[in-house]
Amino acid sequence: xxxxxxxxxxxxxxxxxxxxxxxxxxxxxxxxxxxxxxxxxxxxxxxxxxxxxxxxxxxxxxxxxxxxxxxxxxxxxxxxxxxxxxxxxxxxxxxxxxxxxxxxxxxxxxxxxxxxxxxxxxxxxxxxxxxxxxxxxxxxxxxxxxxxxxxxxxxxxxxxxxxxxxxxxxxxxxxxxxxxxxxxxxxxxxxxxxxxxxxxxxxxxxxxxxxxxxxxxxxxxxxxxxxxxxxxxxxxxxxxxxxxxxxxxxxxxxxxxxxxxxx
Numbered sequence: 001x002x003x004x005x006x007x008x009x010x011x012x013x014x015x016x017x018x019x020x021x022x023x024x025x026x027x028x029x030x031x032x033x034x035x036x037x038x039x040x041x042x043x044x045x046x047x048x049x050x051x052x053x054x055x056x057x058x059x060x061x062x063x064x065x066x067x068x069x070x071x072x073x074x075x076x077x078x079x080x081x082x083x084x085x086x087x088x089x090x091x092x093x094x095x096x097x098x099x100x101x102x103x104x105x106x107x108x109x110x111x112x113x114x115x116x117x118x119x120x121x122x123x124x125x126x127x128x129x130x131x132x133x134x135x136x137x138x139x140x141x142x143x144x145x146x147x148x149x150x151x152x153x154x155x156x157x158x159x160x161x162x163x164x165x166x167x168x169x170x171x172x173x174x175x176x177x178x179x180x181x182x183x184x185x186x187x188x189x190x191x192x193x194x195x196x197x198x199x200x201x202x203x204x205x206x207x208x209x210x211x212x213x214x215x216x217x218x219x220x221x222x223x224x225x226x227x228x229x230x231x232x233x234x235x236x237x238x239x240x241x242x243x244x245x246x247x248x249x250x251x252x253x254x255x256x257x258x259x260x261x262x263x
Contacts, residue, residue, distance in 0.1 A: 003061050004191045007095055007119055008143050014094075015122045024124065030131035037135035038113040040162035040182050041213055043085045044235045050257055051230075053115065053215065054079035055088035055240030056106065056249075058097035062194035067244045068097065072105045078250025079243075082257050086113040086136065088238060100132055107133030115164065119143060126155045136162040136182075141172035142191055153180035164215065168200065170207055183213035185238065188220075198225060205232040223260040 001009075027033065043049055056075050059065045076087050089106050090098030098117070106114055116134035118125065121143065129137050137156050139149050153163045157180040166185045167173045173184070186201040186208075196219035208214050215236040216229045226237050243249040243256070 003095075003194070004142065007061075007092070008121060010094055011092075011119045011121055015124055018128070019124055024127050027127045027131040032107060032133035033131050035133065037130075037160050037162065038111075040086060040113050040136050040164070043113050044183075044213055046085065048083070049085040049112075050083040050260065051226075051234075051236050052079075052084045052253070052257070053086045053088050053236055053238040054082075054084040054243060054253055055090070055117065055238060056102065057088075057090050057117075057240045057244050059095075060194075060241070061095050063241065065097075066241055067246075067249065069247075070244075070249060072102045073109045075244075075249045076106045077109050079253055080110045080112050082250070082253040084112065084253065085236060086115060088115040088117045088240065089134075091116055091118045091132075100128075103132045103134060113162065120152060121148075123152060123155045126152060126159065126161070129156075130159045130161060134161065136164055138185075139163060139165050140187075140191075141165060141167045141176040144176075146175050146178070149176050150178040150180070153178055156180070166217065167204070170204060173204060173207055177209065177212075181212055183215050183236065184208050185215035185217045185236075187217045189218040201229060201234065202232055205234065208233075223256065226260060 058068050089103045090096040092098050113135040115136040116129040156163045162182045164183045164185050165181045166187050168187050186204045188198050188200045189196045198219045201216040214234045216234045217238040220237050220239050221242045243252040246252040
């Protein structure tokens, strides 16, 4: 059993427990449930934004603790002010040290789209994402069947949420595309062993239909890579550890964006 299998197994237990503690009706009465989510596409393409989806992540299964000394509010507001097009906030607790409260705090402090970064396996989690103030959900092709992807994406669109489908290879891409997606992300990290290879994005760039926004995820640590990815047709760039591994993630993204603009 690889790490992804372990995460999904644990996620099934978490969702079952969450359903016992908080009903869908209770989620529907939450503060953020009636808010109108931001358009992922609008912010990705905005002239005053960078295309960067900046991630708040305390830890990971492969790296252990990355940064547990900073606050969600400080980091995400710094990301937004530096020109991030969207925020990615981990809500998985056991493997990534995230929490529902992280998303709530990020929402309270920012006026740009927020991705609930988690392992979505059940429609209940889509209701959670809406209730907690997310604008975007992530669907990982490696852990979902085409039918499950279509069902979860349809539920998300029905609630006004944006949908980002994550793929790792051409087979996942071809079997997973459905009408209710807004963007397709190519994860350069192999979720089975957590190795990374940016070439994955370049290999799949031309295979992604023009109807969808193109996102490159992971293994992005320098501005030249973003320039090459833009040339290949990518609109968004999810960056997590490159900023979070520093003592001051807000300063790190400001310096990164300054270099990106000047080159």
